[in-house]
Amino acid sequence: MVRKTVIKVGLLGLGTVGTGTAEVLFDTAGRHPLLQEIEIYRIGVRSLDKVRDINLPQDVLTTDLESIVVAPEIDIIVEVLGGLEPARSLILKAIDCGKHVVTANKAVISRYGDEIFTAANAAGVYVMLEAAVGGGIPVIQPLKQALSVNRIQAVTGIVNGTTNYILTRMQTEGSDFNEVLADAQKLGYAEADPSADVDGLDAADKIAILASLAFGGRIKLPEVYCEGIRSVSQADIAYADKLGFVIKLLAIAQRRQPTAALSVRVHPTLVARSHPLASINGVYNAILIAGEPLGQVMFYGPGAGAGATASAVVSDVMNVAAVLKAKSNQVQTQSNPLLACSHQDYCAIAPMAELTTRFYARFLTKDRPGVIGKLGTCFGNYGVSLESIVQIGLQGNLAEIVVVTHDVREGNFHSSLAEIRTLEAVDSIPSVLRVL
Ligand SMILES: NC(=O)C1=CN([C@@H]2O[C@H](COP(=O)(O)OP(=O)(O)OC[C@H]3O[C@@H](n4cnc5c(N)ncnc54)[C@H](OP(=O)(O)O)[C@@H]3O)[C@@H](O)[C@H]2O)C=CC1
């Protein structure tokens, strides 16, 4: 006989994502029937006095988060607090108490994934994280399951909604960076400390998680190269546009040969207008995955926001609930390897100097004959071949020269720039960006 179980959830956090999650779990009509067997038992928050946009059963709220993770009635802990502590300790405590965990917290997973998954594997519980990357876009489960038969070659993504929203509005409306950031905060897209978005750290957390799943090894976060969007100016956006590009904050994990070290990086990048990632605008995210034998597949959707992220959180809750239900009916006794994390070793990460990529660079120089020739000589000394070189205008009495290179070893390109900086005719190099 199949018994009907009620699976109890302890929800840690009732902010943007927590509220969206509770709304889905309280309103199950027309969704998967299994959701009707899932109940929110307790919700942990910082303040009981805060006005909430959601009707809650009496006494469900508490500020005692520890009491939730140790409650014997609770099967699944959903951590949507954000930040490193107390999130990390509460996740570990929940695992220690034999509870499954669903989290949207990429900051904790990318830094403490090793400790958390080792503990979860030892305790025989799942730690699920679909909401941690790409918000509502299903990308974690596809990487663990449907795509895992492929040899992955590259994961290239726009994985931060806030910065894509900012860059899109700077590009299409010429808006001011700080004004648009304030809007992204109001819309609930940004992290509590938005420098995590703007400086690329959130995207670095996410690409570390994606790379780990795609390439089958853990990633040491400090080895992920990370550059944010503060240096992207209206001048670069305008030049990129003239040259047929848009500027996107890309997160890339790439392995050129199966045995080579991985390149894992986040930086603003010129993307050709014809490339599929160039048309991903606003808070939308997209992740392009290339693998053998599949070829390319692109996941696209809302990368942040209450409803979108709740969709991912609740799908994880439902996956675990399905396992618990099967277990209670004695159908399944072992961990499902396509839900659990199975890596123990670390990936070897290649130094940035070894990266081969194209570059865009903008120079301010004295406006006199022969300067372009001198730049060309310095580039030639280091094997840097130019795809285009343009001098469009003057800034004051200085000439503005923009170059786009062919593929070049990053170390060689920087050596050529070091030599160019010594030229008497060169005033400054205001920007250097990579080109996809
Ligand atoms: N916002 C988004 O679009 C997305 C967010 N995420 C991730 O989801 C997580 C949550 O984000 P979000 O919902 O935006 O965050 P919010 O800041 O909106 O909400 C955080 C919630 O956690 C509670 N909280 C935080 N710290 C504590 C603490 N020390 N003790 C008790 N309660 C605490 C807050 O309580 P109180 O309400 O009382 O202040 C609040 O309810 C983060 O890890 C974020 O990176 C992932 C994908 C998208």
Ligand SMILES: N[C@@H](CC=O)C(=O)O
């Ligand atoms: N701050 C993040 C929220 C989702 O992960 C973003 O802007 O993408």
Ligand code: NA
């Ligand atoms: Na996701």
